[in-house]
Amino acid sequence: ILFFLFVSAEVFPATSIDKTRADLEIKLQVKIVYDSVCIDSWKGVTYTYCNDTAVLHQYLQLLQTEYSKYPDGFFAKAGVNYLVLGRDLKYAGVIRAAVPDPYKHFLFLAVNGAYGDSSNVYRTHVMHHELNHCSETLFWSSGYYEWKEWGAINRVGFKYRGNGAQAYGNSHINWYGITHPLQGFVNYYSTSSQEEDRSELVALIMTDSERHFLEEFSATDVLIQKKLALIVDYLNKQSGTSVNFWTEKINWLPGK
Helix, strand or coil, X not given: CCCCCCCCCCCCCHHHHHHHHHHHHHHHCXXXXXXXXXXXXXXXXXXXXXXXXXXXXXXXHHHHHHHCCCCCCHHHHCCCCEEEEEEEEEECCEECCEEEECCCCEEEEECCCEXXXXXXXXXXXXXXXXXXXXXXXHHHCCCCCCCHHHHHHCCCCCCCCCCHHHHHHCCCCCCCCCCCCECCECCCHHHCCHHHHHHHHHHHHHCCCCCHHHHHHHCCCHHHHHHHHHHHHHHHHHHCCCCCHHHHHCCCCCCC
């Protein structure tokens, strides 16, 4: 006797996905694009449509969970008008999990992550990290702002490596592992530039499953404490709020 087992992938009707998108667009005050092509400022971004409705629906739910952590109106203040979702995202042929384009007010996000990592933790971390790049560009009028108070926190003689792009060409370093390799830094990627340093800290603040690292490191690292204090002040000014997700979640920070 032969038994045939038919397994069908979970399929979400287009109407269900479109409703989820519409509700999220209202909540975040952005447009969410996954069914048309958006051309970035540099004409270097490529991606494919996500035809897997289960993956798309799950990603929209993840977006809803994570981006609802921000105060109302935050995305407008961060200069993000469009969240562009696709698979196999690349910039100039290099695999990316996200690409911020603050000049056209796009934030490109890969629904399937990058480099074989499609975990919720990784995709969540990326969402918050890249959103901060957009936010800083509008707030500072530069995506590469050299904040004197920030630089003064680091140990005397420390110099950032240059920019985050070097991580794509040097796979011999564990850039992204949360290893606390130096006083004041949560990983090696943070040592690449000020903007990456800040964006990594923001990502850890906002990602529930990673936030514990900050409290653990801060127990013995006053430099991370000082950086977190500046980050909180910056996010408060940028958002125009003082009661919010980040102040609630790191209320253990001295002086907060």
